[in-house]
Amino acid sequence: MAAKKRASKKKAAPRDAIALLKQDHENVRGLLERAAKSSGERRSQLLTKIENEVKVHSQIEEEIFYPAFRDAVSKKDDRKLYFEAVEEHRVVDLVMPDVENGTDEEVAAHVKVLKELIEHHAGEEEKSMFPKARKVFDRDELRMLGEQLAARKKELA
Numbered sequence: 001m002a003a004k005k006r007a008s009k010k011k012a013a014p015r016d017a018i019a020l021l022k023q024d025h026e027n028v029r030g031l032l033e034r035a036a037k038s039s040g041e042r043r044s045q046l047l048t049k050i051e052n053e054v055k056v057h058s059q060i061e062e063e064i065f066y067p068a069f070r071d072a073v074s075k076k077d078d079r080k081l082y083f084e085a086v087e088e089h090r091v092v093d094l095v096m097p098d099v100e101n102g103t104d105e106e107v108a109a110h111v112k113v114l115k116e117l118i119e120h121h122a123g124e125e126e127k128s129m130f131p132k133a134r135k136v137f138d139r140d141e142l143r144m145l146g147e148q149l150a151a152r153k154k155e156l157a
Helices: 002-009 017-036 040-072 076-098 104-136 139-156
Strands: none
Touching (some): 017 104, 017 139, 040 104, 040 139
């Protein structure tokens, strides 16, 4: 019975690319929230998990979702979202290695800045890029992209 309850609490696999990416965002937001409230070894463990999650998420977006989005949109402002997203990933990549360096207070500040960067990036995707993607891709295309993202994520994990 307990195994059945645990299985039912597991989230079902996302049906499309946007659902999968949003699920990743929520997962990382939760980890960042926990890291911001923790210290020492527990925070270090959370930061390692965050780094791994962000690395895989960024890679699948850059390899699969972003190029598909860039190629599907025609407006200059929509294409600009692609370039901004790639640049925001680059900034997170620059900040990430230094997050655990320094005193406890410095690390807390690094975590706060990382959290703000990632929340800004995820928020922009969710408010700007994803709604545009829903307009340029039909349901089947989003499901196909979701399958590609999930498969690549599994390979990288």
